[in-house]
Amino acid sequence: MLVVSNIDLTTDLPTIKPSTFLESSIKDFTLNINNDYRYLKTGYYVSLHAEILGNQVIPSSEDIVDAYRTPILLLRASKAGIPTVPYIVTSSVKQIIAEIGFPVILFAVNPFSYDGFRIAKNRSALYRAAKSLEMNYKFPVCAQPLKGKVVSFKSIFGKCEMDEKIREISEMVYEVFGIPLCKLHVQRVEKEAYLCGLQPLKKEELLPNDLKAISEEIWQISKNGEHRVG
Amino acid sequence: MVNIGLAKIACFVEKYNFTDPKEARALENFKFTAEKLGHRFNFMFRENLLEIPKYDAVFIRATTDPLFTAYIVSKTAWETGLKVVDDPKSIQICGNKIHLYSLFEKYDVPRIPTIIINKDDFHHKRILEIFRTFGRPVVVKAPYTSFSRYVEKVACETSFREVAKRFFRKSDVLAVQKFTPTAFDWRVGVLNGEVLYVCKYMVPKGRWKHGAKRRGKPSFVWGRTVSLKKENAPAKLKETALKACAVVGDGLYGVDIKEVDGNYLVVEVNDNPSIYAGQEDLRNKDVYEKIIRYLTD
Numbered sequence: 002m003l004v005v006s007n008i009d010l011t012t013d014l015p016t017i018k019p020s021t022f023l024e025s026s027i028k029d030f031t032l033n034i035n036n037d038y039r040y041l042k043t044g045y046y047v048s049l050h051a052e053i054l055g056n057q058v059i060p061s062s063e064d065i066v067d068a069y070r071t072p073i074l075l076l077r078a079s080k081a082g083i084p085t086v087p088y089i090v091t092s093s094v095k096q097i098i099a100e101i102g103f104p105v106i107l108f109a110v111n112p113f114s115y116d117g118f119r120i121a122k123n124r125s126a127l128y129r130a131a132k133s134l135e136m137n138y139k140f141p142v143c144a145q146p147l148k149g150k151v152v153s154f155k156s157i158f159g160k161c162e163m164d165e166k167i168r169e170i171s172e173m174v175y176e177v178f179g180i181p182l183c184k185l186h187v188q189r190v191e192k193e194a195y196l197c198g199l200q201p202l203k204k205e206e207l208l209p210n211d212l213k214a215i216s217e218e219i220w221q222i223s224k225n226g227e228h229r230v231g
Numbered sequence: 232m233v234n235i236g237l238a239k240i241a242c243f244v245e246k247y248n249f250t251d252p253k254e255a256r257a258l259e260n261f262k263f264t265a266e267k268l269g270h271r272f273n274f275m276f277r278e279n280l281l282e283i284p285k286y287d288a289v290f291i292r293a294t295t296d297p298l299f300t301a302y303i304v305s306k307t308a309w310e311t312g313l314k315v316v317d318d319p320k321s322i323q324i325c326g327n328k329i330h331l332y333s334l335f336e337k338y339d340v341p342r343i344p345t346i347i348i349n350k351d352d353f354h355h356k357r358i359l360e361i362f363r364t365f366g367r368p369v370v371v372k373a374p375y376t377s378f379s380r381y382v383e384k385v386a387c388e389t390s391f392r393e394v395a396k397r398f399f400r401k402s403d404v405l406a407v408q409k410f411t412p413t414a415f416d417w418r419v420g421v422l423n424g425e426v427l428y429v430c431k432y433m434v435p436k437g438r439w440k441h442g443a444k445r446r447g448k449p450s451f452v453w454g455r456t457v458s459l460k461k462e463n464a465p466a467k468l469k470e471t472a473l474k475a476c477a478v479v480g481d482g483l484y485g486v487d488i489k490e491v492d493g494n495y496l497v498v499e500v501n502d503n504p505s506i507y508a509g510q511e512d513l514r515n516k517d518v519y520e521k522i523i524r525y526l527t528d
Contacts (some may be wrong), residue, residue, distance in 0.1 A: 020351035023404070040297050041374065041402040046329065046349070053333040062330075066297050066323060073306050080310065090280045090303055111298060141277050141300055 002223050003027055005047050006034035012216035014223055019043045023050050031058040036182055037201035038065045060179040068178040071108040071143040071198050081177045084195045092141040094131050104147040108198045109134040117200055120147055149190035156185045158218040166194040238527040240265055241275040241286040243304045245293040256508035264519040270527055283307050288314040288526040295503040296326045314526055317502040321480045325502035327374045329404050334478040341471055342497045344409040350399050358388050365409040372406040373398040379442030412439050417488040419472035420504055423481050423525055428515035429464035431457040458513035471495040
């Protein structure tokens with residue numbers, strides 16, 4: 002197993018840097034560890050390069066593209082049985098008001114946004130949020146009704162330190178998309194939880210305990226040969 | 232041929248698709264042809280994406296890229312089980328030239344010599360090595376290039392660094408190609424592994440690509456499009472185009488090819504190729520019908 006990582010891990014397994022891997026033609030099962038897998042970023046290209054070499058890789062380039070586009074994330078998640086709320090994709094504030102109303106949670110439908118989501122409780126807040134997330138109307142937004150409270154947390158190989166409902170969502174998202182490191186946004190509505198969105202992590206968000214958890218997961222995968230490959 | 236049943240086709244467009252009269256006329260031709268064949272053909276804008284499951288097929292004419300709304304449309308249609316042109320896999324491959332050139336290399340498609348560079352391995356020695364390999368100038372290409380944008384020619388290290396810095400803002404990996412000037416690029420339209428039309432995209436005088444930015448202005452100057460009957464195009468050209476498309480998929484593509492010393496070198500395969508009335512369709516009138524039949528097959 003080849004571990005390609007842009008993060009300094011504590012594992013004893015040999016790891017190589019993404020820039021070294023991108024210049025190589027190493028053929029082996031590839032575990033791509035990166036805080037940011039967004040399209041066009043190095044994390045994406047590592048998976049793409051592994052696929053071109055014919056390697057099995059976690060995560061796949063297709064899953065990367067899909068996971069960071071909120072409507073596709075929700076569509077595929079919903080098909081896999083992960084609880085989600087209905088959403089619309091639009092550039093029209095009027096359509097959001099007519100079909101969803103307030104309060105509403107908006108996600109950018111472009112993978113450049115690090116800022117996550119915006120919540121709008123009235124018309125003027127909605128206009129401001131939509132303009133900002135649409136990058137001056139170049140992209141639409143994904144709007145979902147806000148029914149409860151949004152909870153954001155780190156998911157490491159699908160594991161997180163949250164309650165059972167949210168843990169289930171985190172595990173299922175990893176099952177479907179295989180993104181080893183990400184931040185998930187979930188709506189908590191009374192005792193239920195619904196997936197809202199997925200984002201990259203910033204390197205500084207990874208604490209020493211997280212690095213230890215990542216290294217342990219890599220060790221387990223290496224030991225058990227638990228290669229989740231779609 | 233008998234139509235078994237009426238199909239509902241959604242044609243995903245953005246407002247800009249109607250700004251050029253030739254493109255607007257081509258869109259009307261698609262609608263007319265579909266209706267003549269007994270199908271329903273509606274233009275769908277980004278406000279109507281919830282309607283995708285109501286259709287049998289989706290035909291995307293808005294610019295595609297994994298970052299654009301068109302990808303959401305394509306993937307949603309695909310996941311819903313509809314026939315879709317352009318399909319999401321084709322958008323992923325053609326929308327990223329790094330992906331495309333890597334596949335060309337893997338499957339030995341005749342191509343313009345290309346080097347892939349990444350942000351963390353871009354330094355003085357690497358630049359000199361590229362100039363030594365390809366000579367000067369070289370062409371720097373962002374992976375998301377379309378309509379001749381984000382493709383620039385550089386002849387010295389300073390301009391190489393300046394262009395790369397700009398392109399690296401969005402993508403961590405870029406392509407560098409040998410500068411291969413020609414009077415025109417062949418454009419071969421391919422659908423489902425068959426040649427659909429053949430054109431020459433002429434390069435405007437004093438320029439080096441089909442579409443070039445006017446100096447000091449935001450607008451572009453475009454070369455002429457010369458259409459040929461596909462039967463009259465060189466067999467080796469068509470064979471090369473089909474080989475290039477085979478590594479991408481079986482959808483609708485426009486293959487750009489340069490002819491150098493009798494050899495055909497693929498520049499790129501584009502999904503979502505331009506189809507303008509009086510240009511790509513001029514000598515190949517069946518373009519519209521073939522695409523509609525493919526969508527409703």
